[in-house]
Amino acid sequence: MKEPMIKWLKEHLPTKLPGVTVNDNFGPPVYQDGQQKFVVQGRKGKPDVIEAVLEGMIAYQRAGLLAPIDDLFEKWADKDQFIPSTIKALTLNGKLYGVPYNTNVRVLLYRKDLFQKYGLSVPKTWDEMLQEAATISSKQSGVAGLGLTTKNGSVRTFQEFISFFFEVNNGENPFKYDETGKKWEMNTTPDKLAKVLKLYSDCFFAANPSAANQNTRGNDYQATDTDYVSGKSAMVPMGPWIYSYRTTGEVAKKILEEETGVAPLPLPPGGVQATYLEVKPISINAFSKEKEAAWELVKILTSKEFVAAANRIEGVNPPRKDVAELPEFKNDWWEQAFIAQLPTGVALAAINWGLVINDITESLQKAIYKKQTPEDGGKELYNTLDQRAKGDQL
Amino acid sequence: MHFRSPKSVNKSVPIWTSLSRKGFGYAILFPALFVILGLNLYPTVSGILTSFTNKSLIDPSHSAYVGFDNYLKILKDPVFQIALVHSLELTSLAVLLQVILGLVMATLLIQNVPGIHFFRSVAMITWVLPIIASVVMFRFLTLPSYGLINIVLRDIGLERLGRNWFGDETYAFLLVLIMHLWRNVPFYAVAFLAAMQAIPTDLYEAARIDGAGDWRQFWFITLPNLRYIILVMVVLHVTFTFNNFDFVYLSTGGGPVNATEVLPTYIYKQAWNGYVLGYASAGGVLMLVILVVLVLACNSLTRGLAEE
Numbered sequence: 001m002k003e004p005m006i007k008w009l010k011e012h013l014p015t016k017l018p019g020v021t022v023n024d025n026f027g028p029p030v031y032q033d034g035q036q037k038f039v040v041q042g043r044k045g046k047p048d049v050i051e052a053v054l055e056g057m058i059a060y061q062r063a064g065l066l067a068p069i070d071d072l073f074e075k076w077a078d079k080d081q082f083i084p085s086t087i088k089a090l091t092l093n094g095k096l097y098g099v100p101y102n103t104n105v106r107v108l109l110y111r112k113d114l115f116q117k118y119g120l121s122v123p124k125t126w127d128e129m130l131q132e133a134a135t136i137s138s139k140q141s142g143v144a145g146l147g148l149t150t151k152n153g154s155v156r157t158f159q160e161f162i163s164f165f166f167e168v169n170n171g172e173n174p175f176k177y178d179e180t181g182k183k184w185e186m187n188t189t190p191d192k193l194a195k196v197l198k199l200y201s202d203c204f205f206a207a208n209p210s211a212a213n214q215n216t217r218g219n220d221y222q223a224t225d226t227d228y229v230s231g232k233s234a235m236v237p238m239g240p241w242i243y244s245y246r247t248t249g250e251v252a253k254k255i256l257e258e259e260t261g262v263a264p265l266p267l268p269p270g271g272v273q274a275t276y277l278e279v280k281p282i283s284i285n286a287f288s289k290e291k292e293a294a295w296e297l298v299k300i301l302t303s304k305e306f307v308a309a310a311n312r313i314e315g316v317n318p319p320r321k322d323v324a325e326l327p328e329f330k331n332d333w334w335e336q337a338f339i340a341q342l343p344t345g346v347a348l349a350a351i352n353w354g355l356v357i358n359d360i361t362e363s364l365q366k367a368i369y370k371k372q373t374p375e376d377g378g379k380e381l382y383n384t385l386d387q388r389a390k391g392d393q394l
Numbered sequence: 395m396h397f398r399s400p401k402s403v404n405k406s407v408p409i410w411t412s413l414s415r416k417g418f419g420y421a422i423l424f425p426a427l428f429v430i431l432g433l434n435l436y437p438t439v440s441g442i443l444t445s446f447t448n449k450s451l452i453d454p455s456h457s458a459y460v461g462f463d464n465y466l467k468i469l470k471d472p473v474f475q476i477a478l479v480h481s482l483e484l485t486s487l488a489v490l491l492q493v494i495l496g497l498v499m500a501t502l503l504i505q506n507v508p509g510i511h512f513f514r515s516v517a518m519i520t521w522v523l524p525i526i527a528s529v530v531m532f533r534f535l536t537l538p539s540y541g542l543i544n545i546v547l548r549d550i551g552l553e554r555l556g557r558n559w560f561g562d563e564t565y566a567f568l569l570v571l572i573m574h575l576w577r578n579v580p581f582y583a584v585a586f587l588a589a590m591q592a593i594p595t596d597l598y599e600a601a602r603i604d605g606a607g608d609w610r611q612f613w614f615i616t617l618p619n620l621r622y623i624i625l626v627m628v629v630l631h632v633t634f635t636f637n638n639f640d641f642v643y644l645s646t647g648g649g650p651v652n653a654t655e656v657l658p659t660y661i662y663k664q665a666w667n668g669y670v671l672g673y674a675s676a677g678g679v680l681m682l683v684i685l686v687v688l689v690l691a692c693n694s695l696t697r698g699l700a701e702e
Binding site for chain 2: 032035036039040059062063064150151152153154213215216217218219223226227230232352354355357358361362365366369371393
């Protein structure tokens, strides 16, 4: 949680939640650390309220650490203000486990100035994206046409991969729950996984110079973000948070405010418009001894006032319709460009994604380091994921 | 004045006094014993027991005994095998090079030249820096677009050699090794320097009179006198390096394509990304066994040297 949000809470909580002392230790700044602590210590009942990323919330729910809040949410006057897809994402096995306070999707950011300079149009297909990126790589010195995050085990690497995968897989998750057999099973094919791996391979090898700079293989998210805002890449699959980089310098400010265009992610042949939907929930600890006060705190953290303040600071999208209607959001081209893509967002299935993320990023790296053909990679990844599903590891 | 022999003292102590002395001894031992048992023995035993179950952190109520299944599975996992090889390579290379470079650095630091006290004072800086700061520094140095190394290569006309060093499967492991050396060599050097300063100077004077040159003095006087400290440093750093998690996790996460994967990062991912605690514990137990074997091997190897 960023400092201004903590300041807002410290200022407002005493009046909004009278008679309740809220511990102002907001936990570790990194989700991974917070996740470890909550999984191990959550059963002690503290913290009463927890903020998470969707993958984390799914793990907490699987561990029995979250209280279902359907009844409380149904009685709340604000319930209809939330975008239905965000509520659906937080509904696991028919029960609601959190209220969203921010959301976003992955889109394609592109440099309008470079596209204009070389007479390019916004890519609508993967092939166009590869060709145009390769054109920019060859014509604009020091600039790669495309920037990608490909670090091993990185959540961002996974989020970019799964966005392209959703397009290939008809907007569906790679696993589906079999109600009769009461277990997860595969909901894709080796060919579909291979298609996405081939896209990554093509980004680095299909042209010379390549669409994406081979020297950026293994980049983490900071490098991807920094490369784009410093003009080292011309296109990136990205979320709205990057807009906060405009305060880091004049170059970043100019690129983000004047030279960046926002478009849906390009499509594969026969693909559907779909992308990774990020939803961040506020949930209640199932072992909390103060559930009533916890719910009051959840309502404050997902209220119109706080969501507006938090989303202005974070630069992401509000999951509340009334906040999206506020002038500062309605008249903001950046917010609107991302909000327009929210309906194409696909929420992750309610499985334990940890090892799946490792499997996917490992296969992706094998493809971009030429350790395996995309076809073989697709087959191997399918088999690994299938074994996880059959071995009850999801 | 009256003196009593030790024998007479023993005879004169009543049994209750002796017991209360023993009790006092146990009482002052207890806090340390409690900490050791509580913080070391209990988790170790608990980890060993967990390794025979399918315990999961996100499904803690369904833990069942699975025998040696976790061990059989983990030993067949190709990534575990890669991580094991990398851990052994990294440990042996890092410790060997640290000893050699530490000796070289200590030999330089012991010289009486102007300004040597300054160098002795700053030698430990790399060891004092937090590991995260060291890794961030190395990451910045090696960034593909803005890293100092690539900038220098570009400026001297060797741009073609520039790359994303941590993202390059050929160089990533080497960089991890360099980070270990960069941090630990000064620590070795300072330890060796202290031991060198304790060697009587008349040994060197006698050797010089007998016509021994610098190299023979080092080989026949310095090195034998450093055997004990070398033993201590090797045993300590075999443990440290084999267990080291931070350098790899923070710099490469084990990539690219598992090129830097080591056992601690592999086990961490199983435990905290996959929450498969039983499986991860099996990895931890295997690590413990390997480490005990390594330390025993180091001990016997260096004991031979020390007894010569």
